[in-house]
Amino acid sequence: MGKALIIGAGGVASVAAHKCVQNSEVFEEICIASRTKSKCDALKAKLDGGKTKVTTAQVDANHVDELVALIEKVKPDVVMNLALPYQDLTIMEACLQTKTNYLDTANYEPKDTAKFEYKWQWAYRERFEEAGITALLGSGFDPGVTGVFSAYALKHHFDEINYIDILDCNAGDHGYPFATNFNPEINIREVSANGSYWENGKWVETKPMEIKRVYDFPEIGERDMYLLHHEELESLAVNIPGIKRIRFFMTFGESYLTHLKCLENVGMTSIEPIEFEGKQIVPLQFLKAVLPDPASLGPRTKGKTNIGCIFHGKKDGKDKTYYLYNVCDHEACYKEVGSQAVSYTTGVPAMIGAMMLIQGKWDRKGVYNVEEFDPDPFMEALNKWGLPWKESFNPELVD
Ligand code: NDP
Numbered sequence: 001m002g003k004a005l006i007i008g009a010g011g012v013a014s015v016a017a018h019k020c021v022q023n024s025e026v027f028e029e030i031c032i033a034s035r036t037k038s039k040c041d042a043l044k045a046k047l048d049g050g051k052t053k054v055t056t057a058q059v060d061a062n063h064v065d066e067l068v069a070l071i072e073k074v075k076p077d078v079v080m081n082l083a084l085p086y087q088d089l090t091i092m093e094a095c096l097q098t099k100t101n102y103l104d105t106a107n108y109e110p111k112d113t114a115k116f117e118y119k120w121q122w123a124y125r126e127r128f129e130e131a132g133i134t135a136l137l138g139s140g141f142d143p144g145v146t147g148v149f150s151a152y153a154l155k156h157h158f159d160e161i162n163y164i165d166i167l168d169c170n171a172g173d174h175g176y177p178f179a180t181n182f183n184p185e186i187n188i189r190e191v192s193a194n195g196s197y198w199e200n201g202k203w204v205e206t207k208p209m210e211i212k213r214v215y216d217f218p219e220i221g222e223r224d225m226y227l228l229h230h231e232e233l234e235s236l237a238v239n240i241p242g243i244k245r246i247r248f249f250m251t252f253g254e255s256y257l258t259h260l261k262c263l264e265n266v267g268m269t270s271i272e273p274i275e276f277e278g279k280q281i282v283p284l285q286f287l288k289a290v291l292p293d294p295a296s297l298g299p300r301t302k303g304k305t306n307i308g309c310i311f312h313g314k315k316d317g318k319d320k321t322y323y324l325y326n327v328c329d330h331e332a333c334y335k336e337v338g339s340q341a342v343s344y345t346t347g348v349p350a351m352i353g354a355m356m357l358i359q360g361k362w363d364r365k366g367v368y369n370v371e372e373f374d375p376d377p378f379m380e381a382l383n384k385w386g387l388p389w390k391e392s393f394n395p396e397l398v399d
Contacts, residue, residue: 002358005076008083009034015347024051067094105140139353140346143232147371178259181342323395
């Protein structure tokens with residue numbers, strides 16, 4: 001039926017590629033292209049043998065001309081950007097030039113400022129509309145499924161949603177004192193930044209990890225969680241009418257936080273270049289080089305993740321609360337696709353988003369976040385493709 005060009009060959013791309021190959025009725029062909037071609041070839045070797053034709057290519061996604069040449073050669077129905085947020089704009093630009101649909105899982109972040117925002121990508125809306133193509137932004141889990149959950153809750157359970165708390169719990173244990181579950185540079189930039197939440201039409205900023213709560217997660221138990229800024233807060237604040245407050249909490253264990261604090265205190269998480277033995281180096285990039293590769297955590301990680309949204313609003317004039325969540329098991333993910341649950345919960349929705357575009361189930365032209373489309377076919381696909389969701393009508397609320 002369709003063809004996808006996957007850019008990136010890391011943890012998330014690997015899961016998405018496995019899922020595309022499982023779904024060969026929709027994905028007749030995929031091309032995996034990344035900076036390091038040997039990683040694409042290693043991934044292809046694991047995927048071959050199914051009905052989906054798999055090819056590989058080398059591309060530096062920082063260069064629009066290289067991307068345009070590749071897209072013109074492959075002629076995909078959709079480009080799945082599963083590289084890093086720094087490449088979002090160059091890949092969108094190449095999609096525009098070749099009139100090809102675009103999808104990503106993380107919003108654009110300039111390399112020299114740890115501040116991710118949608119404004120750069122939303123600025124492409126009219127040009128994508130005029131070109132008759134779709135850019136689907138944030139089709140991972142959070143952002144991604146959390147936006148689809150919000151659209152689903154609004155469509156089926158509420159007249160008005162006033163409060164959303166997004167809770168991201170990773171109770172996995174990889175046995176290392178300190179490691180990150182996805183790209184360390186992106187992960188540490190995210191958690192060492194100031195926190196913020198949206199309330200009554202404006203942002204309220206907090207110090208990093210200033211707000212802590214304890215939550216009793218279904219199928220996991222009590223965990224400490226901390227308020228972070230997270231990118232879907234920005235789009236949901238715009239796209240969910242009647243919203244008064246949206247917050248995002250992520251769980252962190254004590255060992256992770258103690259190590260992070262220490263690394264911060266000695267300057268290892270800084271993105272300001274320093275001179276070392278006559279060479280400019282960025283401390284955070286050096287730190288990334290000495291930390292375990294997230295891909296290597298797969299075989300060692302045990303335990304579960306639980307990511308979901310608690311909604312509080314009105315239905316038929318009455319107060320209503322509703323909790324939608326997914327529980328994913330690290331070891332089961334590894335057994336199925338050779339990756340742990342953090343990559344799995346991002347790669348599966350990336351495949352589903354691409355499927356929505358290829359099948360034409362989501363076909364608004366322009367630049368859109370996931371919650372701006374009909375959630376029903378995506379919710380159905382989550383159940384079918386490995387991320388079944390659960391609901392609760394009387395959840396514990398976060399104060
Ligand atoms: P990895 O670091 O494992 O993989 C990134 C891949 O991108 C690597 O293959 C890397 O190539 C490639 N890459 C980097 N720069 C370029 C470039 N200039 N040109 C071509 N390829 C490039 O990251 P993850 O798989 O963990 O994460 C992928 C994305 O998913 C990130 O944007 C991350 O923020 C996002 N994410 C989203 C989540 C969500 O729920 N929405 C959750 C987790 C992650 P090389 O091997 O050569 O370095």
